[in-house]
Amino acid sequence: MVTSLKRDVYKSFYTKSGPIVQYMLDKLSVGPGMRVLEPCGGDGVFVDALIGKHADLQIDVYEANPQAIRTLQNKFANDERVTIFHEDTLTNRELAFYAGLGGIYDRVIANPPYGAWQDYEKRAELKKIYDLMYVKETYALFLYRCLQLIKNDGMLVFIIPDTYLNLHRHTKLRRYILSNARIVEIALFPSSFFPGVNFGYSNLSILTLQKKSRAEDCLNNSVRIVIGLGSVEDLVGPYTRQIFSVVNQRDIYNSKDHALFLSTDHNINRLINESKSYTGDIAACVTGFYSGNDRRYLRAGSSEAKNSRKYRPVDMNRVCFDPSSSENILNGIESLEHFIPILKGGNTRYYKPDIWYMDWGTEAVSNYKEDRKARFQNADYYFKKGIGVPMVSSAQITAALIENKLFDQSIVGIFPFDTQLTHYLLAFFNSPTCNKLIRTINPSANNSANYIKKIPFIRPSDDVVCRIDNLVARIVDNLKQGKTANKEIELKIYKYIKDIYGF
Ligand SMILES: C[S@@+](CC[C@H](N)C(=O)[O-])C[C@H]1O[C@@H](n2cnc3c(N)ncnc32)[C@H](O)[C@@H]1O
Structure with missing residues (x-):
């Protein structure tokens, strides 16, 4: 059961955007009979979309907030395909055990909390479990844990701020992702595309990963980057014209601090990685x-x-x-x-x-x-x-x-x-x-x-x-x-x- 979330803000920004849900579902490529994890259930918007897509999925939903749990239980009480866990996804022992086994899910779809307040007790607990990670920003922990929880070849789609792409605090997370998954696509857009959200500190991104146990398979991958969307509808529109670039995953891995430098001018990216001298x-x-x-x-x-x-x-x-x-x-x-x-x-x-x-x-x-x-x-x-x-x-x-x-x-x-x-x-x-x-x-x-x-x-x-x-x-x-x-x-x-x- 949930123990230490106390006065934490759950950061319950539910995904009330048809195009975002549709795009994320498309990227998830869910197939019949698959086992799917929704680690931050909320009011079940992804679960609704998932069961609308295939009749025979097996969906595990985790949610820490008792209020949201009541909503989920009311909604899916009689649905055998959906199992609801009133648990903290990040500290749950069963999930940690499955993560250690190398994963049990075919698919994970999530909109985790970002910028949620963690009290000091909770931070200490998270630091024990995720000793290499930056625990103050829990979206990164959700991503890390969920990538562990999918099986080889399984897919994960997350909507999260784009700060994991270049901030120093996420260097270890980047290294882990780059060598354990193929980055299939990253769509980047202003946070204002998400209803009710508009934070100045970064953009939002939808990240699609496919887990691969061989690092070589990951590094040989080409990452599709989608930017320049005029509106949220463009996510599901004929957006090929907005594909900004295809970047070699190996190049990202080899770049400074494994960061993804996303200038439209390749001379800028090259200079950042290959300059003879730096200000430092x-x-x-x-x-x-x-x-x-x-x-x-x-x-x-x-x-x-x-x-x-x-x-x-x-x-x-x-x-x-x-x-x-x-x-x-x-x-x-x-x-x-x-x-x-x-x-x-x-x-x-x-x-x-x-x-x-x-x-x-x-x-x-x-x-x-x-x-x-x-x-x-x-x-x-x-x-x-x-x-x-x-x-x-x-x-x-x-x-x-x-x-x-x-x-x-x-x-x-x-x-x-x-x-x-x-x-x-x-x-x-x-x-x-x-x-x-x-x-x-x-x-x-x-x-x-x-x-x-x-x-x-x-x-x-x-x-x-x-x-x-x-x-x-x-x-x-x-x-x-x-x-x-x-x-x-x-x-x-x-x-x-x-x-x-x-x-
Ligand atoms: C941003 S909302 C997203 C909800 C829903 N998936 C959606 O997209 O509309 C994040 C949800 O995660 C829940 N949550 C926050 N911390 C959690 C934790 N440690 N374990 C499980 N759920 C958590 C919040 O209560 C909230 O419902």
């Missing part, structure tokens, strides 16, 4: 500082600073404008002028005026070093010259100069080992070229340091570096004087970068 090779990419208690230590220098009213205003007479000239700056400043500029998140290109200041008095700094909530991390890079890229970006990635200031934990600081490259990197990280690369590496809005390190780096000739340097210097000067960046100069820079990268 030529620069330190590090996350910045957190005081542990910003209400106490942070000061607003302008009413334009976001949520500035929540913080005390800075007294400009107490600001230190040149912290890097201070001796032992990492131990704090003894004089009264001990508030120092800090770069925080927010999408600003090239140069961001100082609008936030941090208490850098000796007492405050010694607190930062001791407070467990504070993050006095990567301090070697504080007050150095580099560029700051906000961890979360809107449509276009942005970067601003870090010069003689601190940068906070919402920023990835990029400090080139060859300082002559600072302006070139500033230009590159604001360019559409860089945006295409980072969005292919990680389509979500997340630019954390580990993804940034994977961005291919191409060093142009010294002459071009120098020209771009001069153009960037002009933009930065303009911005420092309160003028706007010159659009023409920016376009010139992007043209240079496009010529260097080829897209």
Whole structure:
């Protein structure tokens, strides 16, 4: 029986979409007499569709939510083909036993919960069972367990977010799938196609797998990718024209972190996998500082600073404008002028005026070093010259100069080992070229340091570096004087970068 789901949200987004159900059923290729698993029953939408398709299926339905169980029991009480289990699919011992046996089902169809809250007790339990997996996002566990539960040659169709395709946390899951199943097809579409859902962090995908016990059979497979659907109806329409690409499964397996890079431009995919050099090779990419208690230590220098009213205003007479000239700056400043500029998140290109200041008095700094909530991390890079890229970006990635200031934990600081490259990197990280690369590496809005390190780096000739340097210097000067960046100069820079990268 279900034990520890307690106050968990079940994430009961039922599949109330005819085209999605139809497409998933088509892909499942269910045949007469087959044994089918529905691991997240809900109100039985897939079960209805399955029994409508074949009269003699044997369907096991698992569901954790007592309310949903009542609905299922009412609906299928007299149907001998359907067996309902009020169980937690992920922790159920019988299923674990069958998984260990190599699987007993011919088919699995599921819309598992995504983004469901797991309390700490449950996470610990899941970690014990799925020690190699990232247990905070249970859709990945459903996928893993269900792939174990199908027999060799059996098929599985899941509707899930597309984050398993490239996020680092799912690397082991990808390796497992790629070497234990043929990926028959992946259809990708906006989450808004699913009635009642619209999450910004990723798209939705419908994944069709066929289990294969020989890794070679899996790696020799060609994966069909379907994108560019105009509407949910296109899933079942004559969508061949939307098939974006066929990718060798072996190429995905051999790519960095086994990730699937899905740019329509193959030059981008190739460069991500085969570049001679990456940002992580030529620069330190590090996350910045957190005081542990910003209400106490942070000061607003302008009413334009976001949520500035929540913080005390800075007294400009107490600001230190040149912290890097201070001796032992990492131990704090003894004089009264001990508030120092800090770069925080927010999408600003090239140069961001100082609008936030941090208490850098000796007492405050010694607190930062001791407070467990504070993050006095990567301090070697504080007050150095580099560029700051906000961890979360809107449509276009942005970067601003870090010069003689601190940068906070919402920023990835990029400090080139060859300082002559600072302006070139500033230009590159604001360019559409860089945006295409980072969005292919990680389509979500997340630019954390580990993804940034994977961005291919191409060093142009010294002459071009120098020209771009001069153009960037002009933009930065303009911005420092309160003028706007010159659009023409920016376009010139992007043209240079496009010529260097080829897209
Ligand atoms: C997104 S809904 C999908 C329901 C249905 N299959 C559909 O497509 O309409 C996910 C279902 O899984 C159930 N669920 C959540 N966690 C579960 C678990 N650990 N074991 C079994 N069922 C679970 C929820 O209660 C919910 O009914």
